[in-house]
Every structure is written in structure tokens, then in C-alpha cells.
Amino acid sequence: MSDSFHGISIGTERRQNDIYLTLTLSGKLTHEDYVTIMPIIEEVIKTVKSPQVYALIDAIDFKGWELRAMWDDFQIVLSHSHEFKRVAIYGGKKWHRLAALIGNWIITGEVKYFRDKNQAILWIENKS
Numbered sequence: 001m002s003d004s005f006h007g008i009s010i011g012t013e014r015r016q017n018d019i020y021l022t023l024t025l026s027g028k029l030t031h032e033d034y035v036t037i038m039p040i041i042e043e044v045i046k047t048v049k050s051p052q053v054y055a056l057i058d059a060i061d062f063k064g065w066e067l068r069a070m071w072d073d074f075q076i077v078l079s080h081s082h083e084f085k086r087v088a089i090y091g092g093k094k095w096h097r098l099a100a101l102i103g104n105w106i107i108t109g110e111v112k113y114f115r116d117k118n119q120a121i122l123w124i125e126n127k128s
Contacts, residue, residue: 006030006063008037012044018085019044020124021055025062034072041076045083052085053109054124058117059091059099081107088120089113 006027013020021041045051065073077084084107089100096113103111114120 006033008033010037010040012040014044014047017048017050017052019048019051019053021053022058023055024058027061028063029065029069029073031066031068031072034069034076038072038076045080051083053080053083054085055087056120056124057087057089059089059093059096062091062096077103077106084109084111086124086126087111088124090117090120091115 004027006029008029009024009026011020011022021044045053086109087100087103087107089096089103089111091097091113092115100111100113112120112123114123
């Protein structure tokens with residue numbers, strides 16, 4: 001993978017008032033990546049009166065953020081902190097575990113780090 005390749009892929013699914021997001025982060029994210037993805041996330045969340053969001057973040061190919069993109073990410077988390085029920089961060093770097101720890105300070109739900117994607121999925125679906 002080239003170092004210049006970056007972006008966020010998103011999958012969404014709704015089950016009654018539960019929203020499941022799958023986010024795959026690649027490369028070093030930019031502000032433009034967030035400008036592209038935010039309207040999708042906002043639209044999905046506002047379709048439910050009292051949403052509970054379950055997110056799986058695949059960070060295996062994630063290399064970090066540009067400064068403005070980090071601020072964008074922080075704003076998303078802050079503005080929807082009370083709607084996140086569970087966030088699983090799947091990755092392979094030590095700082096991914098730190099990101100999960102920091103996430104627990106910010107959102108009202110649970111954030112947990114996983115090295116195994118299947119375990120992350122089971123946890124999101126509340127089966128483990």
C-alpha cells in the first residue's frame with residue numbers, strides 16, 4: 001500500500017433504534033476525508049429518534065491523522081458521545097490501544113481495543 005493512499009470506508013446497518021457502523025481507516029487521514037464521510041454518519045444517526053450506535057473501527061492500515069483531521073475526529077466523538085453504546089477498535093499498533101483508552105474518557109458507552117477482528121465483532125454484537 002502506498003503511503004499516499006488514505007481514506008475512510010463506511011458501512012451502515014440499522015436494526016430498530018440500533019445503528020451499526022463499520023469504519024475502515026486507511027493511511028493518514030485528512031480533513032477532506034472527514035468532509036466526505038461526515039454527512040453520511042450524520043444522516044444515519046438522525047434517522048433514529050434515540051439512536052444507540054455500535055461501531056467497529058478497522059485500524060489495521062491506519063497511520064494517523066493530519067492535525068485538522070484529528071480535530072474533525074474529536075468533534076465527531078464529542079458531538080455524538082452520548083449515542084455511542086460500544087466502539088471496538090481493531091488494530092495492531094500500541095497506540096490503537098491508547099486510542100481506545102482515551103475514547104473511554106470521552107464517550108458514555110464502552111470503547112475496547114482488539115487484535116482479533118472476529119472477537120471485536122462478537123463484542124459489538126454483545127455475544128462475548
